[in-house]
Structure formats: structure tokens, C-alpha cells
Amino acid sequence: MVMSWLKVSDAFKAPVGSPVTIKGWVRTNRDSKADGGLCFVAVSDGTCFDPIQCVVKAAGNNATTNFPDVQKLTTGCAVEVDGTLVASQGKGQSVEVLASAVRILGLVEHPDSYPVSNKRHTFEYLREVAHLRVRTNTFGAVARVRHCLSMAVHRFFHERGFFYVHTPIVTASDCEGAGQMFRVSTLDMMNPPRVAPEDAKPGAPVDPAAPVDFSNDFFGKEAHLTVSGQLNVETYCCALSRVYTFGPTFRAENSNTSRHLAEFWMIEPEIAFANLQVDSELAEDFIKYLTKTVLDERPDDMKFFDERIEPGLLKRLQHVLETPFRRLPYTEAIKILEDAIKKGKKFEYPVKWGTDLQSEHERFLTEEHFKQPVILMNYPKNIKAFYMRLNDPGTDGAPGDTVAAMDVLVPAIGEIIGGSQREERLDVLDRRIEEMRLPAKEYWWYRDLRRYGTVPHAGFGLGFERAMMFLTGMQNIRDVIPFPRAPKQAEF
RNA sequence: UCCCCGAUAGCUCAAUGGUAGAGCGACCGGCUGUUAACCGGUAGGUUCUAGGUUCGAGUCCUAGUCGGGGAGCCA
Numbered sequence: 001m002v003m004s005w006l007k008v009s010d011a012f013k014a015p016v017g018s019p020v021t022i023k024g025w026v027r028t029n030r031d032s033k034a035d036g037g038l039c040f041v042a043v044s045d046g047t048c049f050d051p052i053q054c055v056v057k058a059a060g061n062n063a064t065t066n067f068p069d070v071q072k073l074t075t076g077c078a079v080e081v082d083g084t085l086v087a088s089q090g091k092g093q094s095v096e097v098l099a100s101a102v103r104i105l106g107l108v109e110h111p112d113s114y115p116v117s118n119k120r121h122t123f124e125y126l127r128e129v130a131h132l133r134v135r136t137n138t139f140g141a142v143a144r145v146r147h148c149l150s151m152a153v154h155r156f157f158h159e160r161g162f163f164y165v166h167t168p169i170v171t172a173s174d175c176e177g178a179g180q181m182f183r184v185s186t187l188d189m190m191n192p193p194r195v196a197p198e199d200a201k202p203g204a205p206v207d208p209a210a211p212v213d214f215s216n217d218f219f220g221k222e223a224h225l226t227v228s229g230q231l232n233v234e235t236y237c238c239a240l241s242r243v244y245t246f247g248p249t250f251r252a253e254n255s256n257t258s259r260h261l262a263e264f265w266m267i268e269p270e271i272a273f274a275n276l277q278v279d280s281e282l283a284e285d286f287i288k289y290l291t292k293t294v295l296d297e298r299p300d301d302m303k304f305f306d307e308r309i310e311p312g313l314l315k316r317l318q319h320v321l322e323t324p325f326r327r328l329p330y331t332e333a334i335k336i337l338e339d340a341i342k343k344g345k346k347f348e349y350p351v352k353w354g355t356d357l358q359s360e361h362e363r364f365l366t367e368e369h370f371k372q373p374v375i376l377m378n379y380p381k382n383i384k385a386f387y388m389r390l391n392d393p394g395t396d397g398a399p400g401d402t403v404a405a406m407d408v409l410v411p412a413i414g415e416i417i418g419g420s421q422r423e424e425r426l427d428v429l430d431r432r433i434e435e436m437r438l439p440a441k442e443y444w445w446y447r448d449l450r451r452y453g454t455v456p457h458a459g460f461g462l463g464f465e466r467a468m469m470f471l472t473g474m475q476n477i478r479d480v481i482p483f484p485r486a487p488k489q490a491e492f
Numbered sequence: 493u494c495c496c497c498g499a500u501a502g503c504u505c506a507a508u509g510g511u512a513g514a515g516c517g518a519c520c521g522g523c524u525g526u527u528a529a530c531c532g533g534u535a536g537g538u539u540c541u542a543g544g545u546u547c548g549a550g551u552c553c554u555a556g557u558c559g560g561g562g563a564g565c566c567a
Contacts, residue, residue: 030526040526053527074518090525112518112536113502119517120528121503124559179565228567253565254493266567348563359563418567463567476560477567488558 009048011085012095018085020097023105025135026077027051028118029070036060039070040090041102043079046140049300053088053096054081062098070102075118076135078106123479130483130492138309141301142480145294145472149464152293153246153267156286162242162269167229169248172219173442180252181224182262187217225250229268230459231387231446234422237270237457238449244269246464254487258476259413261465263485270459276389276404276421279458280375283408283417284325286462287373291317294471302472310473316411317471325373325408328365329396330357333376336369337361353399356383359414366409379405386432387446388420389456406460413470419460426450 005021006014014020024045031039036059044051058067062083073079083099090096108114115129116136126133133139154164170184187193194210214222229245236243249266269282295302295317306313328336337351349358357376366374378391381401388403395402408417423429429450433440440447468480478484483492 028527030524030529032524032526033522034525038525042527055525088525090527092527110502110518114518115502117502117517118528119503125503127559249567251566255565256493257563257565258561260566264567415567461567466567 005080007047008043008045008050008052011052011097012048012050014085016085016087016095019083020085021080021082022052022054022097023080024051024078026073026075026079028075029073031071037067039067039073041070041073041079041081041099043081044135044140046134046143049137049141049144049304050093053090053093054083054099054102055096056081056099056102062100064099064102066102066104069104073104074108074111074114076108076111076114076116077104079103080105123476127478127484128491134482137304138474139479141298141304142468142472142474143482145298145301146468146480146482148294148297149290149467149471150246152290152297153464155293156289157242157244157269160242162244163236163240165229165233165236165240165243165245167226167232167245167247167268169226170219170223171226172221172223173231179227181227182250182252184219184223184225185214185217187212187214227251228266228461230270230461233268233270233459234457235445235449237272237459238453238455241272242269256487258478259466259469261477261481261484261486264477264481265464267462267464268459270457272455272457274421274458275456276377276406276419276458279419279421279460280325280327280377280406280408283375283406283419283460283462284373287325287408287410287416287467288321290467291320291471295321305472305474313473320373323372325375326370327375327377329398330376330379330402331396331398333357333361333365336365340364340369354380354382362407362409362414363411366414367411371411373408373410375406375408377404377406378402379407384420386436386438387422387429389423390428390432404458408460410470412475413466416466416470417460417462419458421456421458424450424454424456426454 005023008022008024011020011022022043022045024043027042027044029039029041035057038058039056041054041056042051043054056067056070057063064070080103081097081099082101083097085095086098088094088096116132121136126136126139134143157164193213193216194206194208195213217223226249228249229247233243233245244267246267247265248263250263252262271278271282302314331353334351334353341347341351347360349360351361378396378398379402381390381403384403384405388405391402391404393401404421406419407415410416423432426447429447433443465477465480468474469477472480474480478486
């Protein structure tokens with residue numbers, strides 16, 4: 001592909017004196033009567049944080065023929081500018097484009113009501129104009145960082161010999177057990193087929209109270225959008241050794257928080273022949289790799305986040321890079337929390353071995369007590385999923401059964417990674433399925449992995465948007481994904 | 493889903509139950525190698541929706557819708 005114009009990001013790197021053509025959208029336009037009339041048109045094409053300033057003259061050698069039209073350009077107009085890259089006479093930019101011609105590609109038809117006019121806007125408002133918010137400093141930066149991180153995810157795993165597995169979006173097994181699911185169906189919702197009693201005569205009236213007959217549905221059984229690629233990716237792990245999946249994930253939970261989406265992206269690596277310790281090391285390396293990459297590759301955007309979104313962000317991330325994550329058994333964490341209570345710390349919810357930690361407890365550990373990312377390990381069996389590997393009795397001096405699970409907690413966001421070593425022993429797995437009253441039949445292929453050459457293996461899930469929040473300082477998850485899907489929110 | 497708070501100009505917000513206001517943005521003009529520009533002026537309103545109380549409701553009451561913060565569920 002040959003393009004005759006220059007990206008703004010490249011224009012900034014071109015030698016002074018270069019002839020350039022740039023194309024983009026007007027960010028700001030100021031004019032002046034000096035030098036017989038000139039306009040300063042800042043143009044952004046989204047390729048980097050800064051727009052480039054184009055100086056357009058009404059008189060002299062570089063006079064443009066349509067100067068009065070250029071004067072009228074407002075924020076959002078699309079333009080194409082020919083000119084020369086010159087050292088800037090003004091402060092605030094090192095180089096600028098001295099324009100020889102400005103072609104107006106698209107005007108803003110009602111500048112008085114342009115939704116992203118040149119002024120401060122709240123994130124709540126910008127969410128209502130998600131199709132235009134990416135033209136702002138913040139959302140442009142978010143979009144570039146998001147891309148940078150997506151690439152880094154693949155590079156991290158590729159460099160370590162992991163294979164990228166496309167796990168299915170639609171799942172016909174109702175056994176993933178990670179929350180409410182969205183149904184996928186082609187049945188007539190108003191009049192679905194019903195299961196007829198065995199002794200029903202042909203043509204008998206349908207019983208509207210009878211269960212829906214999904215054998216007539218598209219997949220011949222109930223189907224849903226996936227809540228996790230883990231079970232599928234485990235199968236590839238048990239053949240390719242190191243694999244990961246990175247795709248959209250769906251939860252139909254009625255969650256109304258700044259940390260939850262109905263549609264989000266999740267990264268799930270799975271490693272064969274590995275235990276929880278190896279799993280946690282991978283998780284730590286991964287988070288540090290993402291952190292380093294975004295600092296190295298998007299310094300312009302990260303500087304903006306540090307200045308305008310979360311003062312101190314860069315310092316915080318530097319600290320993350322330099323400090324080993326704190327590893328801590330759940331049982332130990334309970335002791336720390338109990339000690340804190342003895343010393344006068346007040347929690348809304350009680351702390352008790354065997355119960356799940358509340359948000360406030362996790363935040364205390366990562367934000368107040370350790371002030372750094374913390375990996376909690378070996379949780380009580382009863383609060384974790386069936387597929388997590390049962391530890392030997394007495395692990396960490398725990399008073400009850402634990403499983404080889406881990407949560408990576410980070411300040412401000414809380415849980416960013418959840419993972420575990422998987423139960424590779426068929427008899428133990430079967431006992432767990434039975435204890436939790438899960439439909440054993442549905443797990444036939446998952447159980448097969450334990451019947452045919454079972455191996456220890458482990459993996460985790462990283463919420464991509466939560467990583468975005470952690471690395472940009474953005475406080476609402478709906479602002480780190482282009483078009484957020486949440487309860488009552490699916491516009492665009 | 494639960495608790496708390498909110499909805500007024502394009503945006504951010506004011507307005508004791510008694511004439512609907514400012515800043516920014518937009519538009520017009522002035523000044524200026526400008527850059528969160530500055531100075532002067534103009535336009536811009538079914539006060540979220542539906543009921544109710546009242547001589548009179550942006551303001552009080554009820555219900556709903558949407559948004560925010562916190563909690564739960566989790567990534």
C-alpha cells in the first residue's frame with residue numbers, strides 16, 4: 001500500500017524542510033491579523049497524542065487561495081493540508097506545517113451543537129457520544145494504549161512459545177459455572193416449541209407450561225455466549241503444552257459497577273506440566289511485561305494519563321516494575337486482617353477463615369498493608385470452582401481443605417487476575433463435581449483429559465479492561481473499551 | 493439486585509414555592525505568531541417523563557426512566 005500523505009506521528013519525525021501532506025480532523029483553530037492574516041489550525045489524525053499545527057497564510061509567498069474558508073474551520077472539520085515542515089516560531093511545538101494549500105474534506109454542519117466541541121467534557125457525557133468521543137485527547141490515548149496492549153499480549157505469549165487458540169464464542173455446554181449467561185437461540189421467543197408428553201397424540205394442543213424443546217433449536221440443544229474459554233483451552237493445553245486464548249467474554253450478570261461489563265475481553269493462558277507457583281510467576285511476568293511495553297511504546301499517551309487522569313501514575317507503574325509481587329497464602333491473609341482488626345481497623349464485613357474476602361479486605365491488603373500488587377494463594381475449597389486442584393491437608397497450616405487457586409490483587413482495582421492449578425486427578429475431580437451437584441454427564445470431554453494422559457496444568461484469566469484501568473488510571477471500565485456493553489447499555 | 497445521590501441552554505452548573513441565570517462552546521466584531529488566549533456583543537430553554545398538591549411548581553409529593561458513587565457477583 002502506498003499512501004501519498006504522511007501520518008502526523010511521522011510528520012513530527014520528518015526533517016525540517018520536508019514537503020508534507022497531512023490529513024486529519026481539526027482540533028482547534030485560531031486566527032490572527034498579523035503578517036496580513038494567518039490561521040493556526042491544529043490537525044489530528046489520531047496517530048499520536050499531539051495534533052500538528054498548520055500555519056495558513058492569507059498573504060505573501062505562502063498565501064492560500066481559500067483563506068476565508070480556512071478561517072471558518074471549526075473543531076471536527078476534516079482537512080487535507082499540503083505544505084512544508086518548518087521549525088515553529090511560536091512556543092508549544094517544535095515543528096509545524098507551513099501550509100501551501102488546504103483542502104476542506106468535510107465540514108461540521110452545526111458547530112454550535114457539535115457534541116465534542118473544544119472544551120472540557122465529563123466522561124459520563126462522552127459515553128453518550130461514544131462514536132465521537134475517540135476524537136478527544138483522553139479517548140484517543142485510551143484507543144492507542146488499548147491497541148498497544150493487545151499487540152503486547154500476543155507478543156508476550158508468542159515469544160514464550162505459547163500458541164494462540166481461538167476458543168468458541170458460542171458454547172452449547174451449560175457447565176462453565178461462571179455466572180449468568182446470554183442465551184443464543186433461533187427459536188421463536190413468542191411461541192417456542194414445547195416438549196410434548198410421551199403419550200401425546202399427534203396434533204394435541206401444546207402445553208404452554210411444558211419445558212421449551214431445545215432439540216429444535218439451531219444447535220439442537222441450549223446454547224449460550226461463552227463466559228470463559230478456559231475449559232476449551234485446557235484441551236489444547238493438553239496437546240500443545242503452552243496455549244492462550246484472548247477473546248470476548250460475556251456475563252449476563254446485573255452488575256452496575258465501574259469494574260464490570262457484560263461484554264469484556266479476557267486473556268487466558270494455560271500451561272501443561274505446571275503448578276500454581278509457575279502459574280503465579282507467569283502472571284507476574286505478564287503484568288510487568290504489559291506495564292513495560294506501554295511505558296516504552298506510548299510515552300506520549302502515558303504522560304497525558306499521568307498529568308490529567310491519575311497524578312503519580314508513572315511513578316506507581318515504575319514501582320510495579322521494580323518490586324517483586326508479594327505472595328501470600330489466604331490463611332496468612334486472614335491472620336493479617338484479624339491482626340488489623342485487633343489494632344482497631346474497622347471492616348463492614350467480618351473476617352473469618354473459610355469465607356471469601358470482601359472488596360474492602362482485598363483493598364486493605366493491596367492498598368494499605370502491602371501497598372503493591374499481592375498474589376493470594378491457596379483458598380478454601382468451598383469458595384472456589386470445581387476444577388481447582390485440591391491441596392494436601394494442612395497446606396499453609398490451614399484449618400480446612402484448600403485448593404491451589406490464586407488471585408492477583410492490585411491497588412484501586414482489586415482482583416485483576418484469577419487463576420489456579422487444575423485438578424488433574426480424575427477421582428478427585430469426580431468427587432468435586434459430585435459434591436457441587438454439577439451435571440457430570442456434561443463434563444464428559446473435560447473428564448476425558450484426565451482419562452487419557454493426564455498431566456498437572458495451570459492457568460489464569462486476566463480481565464483485559466481491568467488491565468487497561470490499572471495501566472492508564474482510568475476509573476470507569478466503560479471508558480477503556482470502545483463501545484461498552486452493560487445493563488441497559490448497548491447503544492452504538 | 494440493594495443503599496445513597498443526581499437530571500435546568502450544545503456542555504458544566506446556579507436559581508427562599510412567585511419574571512429562567514452564569515461560565516465554557518457557537519456566532520459577530522476587536523486585539524494578538526496564536527496555542528486552557530484575551531476584550532466587547534448576539535443567539536440559544538416543553539427545567540428527564542407521567543401524574544398529584546398549590547392562587548402559583550425548576551423548586552414540594554408519588555411512580556417511572558436514565559446517569560453517578562458504594563455493595564454483591566466477578567475478570
